[in-house]
Amino acid sequence: MPVYTLGETARASGKSKSTIAKAIKSSRVSALRGDGGSYQIDPAELHRVYPLTGASNGTGARSDTGAIDRGGPGELEKWRALAIEREEVIRTLWQRLDAAEAERREAQHKFTALLTHRQAGSVPSSAARTSPGAGGRGGSAGSGE
Numbered sequence: 001m002p003v004y005t006l007g008e009t010a011r012a013s014g015k016s017k018s019t020i021a022k023a024i025k026s027s028r029v030s031a032l033r034g035d036g037g038s039y040q041i042d043p044a045e046l047h048r049v050y051p052l053t054g055a056s057n058g059t060g061a062r063s064d065t066g067a068i069d070r071g072g073p074g075e076l077e078k079w080r081a082l083a084i085e086r087e088e089v090i091r092t093l094w095q096r097l098d099a100a101e102a103e104r105r106e107a108q109h110k111f112t113a114l115l116t117h118r119q120a121g122s123v124p125s126s127a128a129r130t131s132p133g134a135g136g137r138g139g140s141a142g143s144g145e
Contacts, residue, residue: 003032003040012043013050023049 010017023029024039029049031041 003042004046006039006041009039009041009046013046015050 004012006017006020009015009020013020015023020029020041021039024031024041029041030045031039034040
């Protein structure tokens with residue numbers, strides 16, 4: 001079964017080697033000592049405490065020799081493609097948001113018009129509401145003659 005060295009553990013967790021060593025000494029992460037005194041950490045044990053991340057802070061992880069690991073040759077193109085894809089998604093979401101805002105404004109305008117009775121023909125004229133001689137005041141009906 002493969003095990004991590006302290007440097008591999010740091011790279012896999014995105015933490016520094018000193019942070020991992022402190023976690024081992026405080027028994028937060030269990031590890032065995034190899035023949036040369038180096039730590040042997042089970043990957044499952046490490047990822048129980050620190051989720052798998054790759055490199056810390058996006059700067060590239062340092063190996064035991066101090067060299068920066070920047071990924072494989074196609075890594076940069078993969079990230080560029082991902083960035084372009086996300087830009088397209090963001091652009092589409094902005095367009096949908098603008099369309100929804102225009103639709104909301106139109107609906108708000110219609111509702112306001114309905115509530116204030118400004119639509120043409122929605123309020124009957126005052127002449128149509130009362131017809132002359134239809135039981136109103138001032139007629140001869142019911143005057144008692």
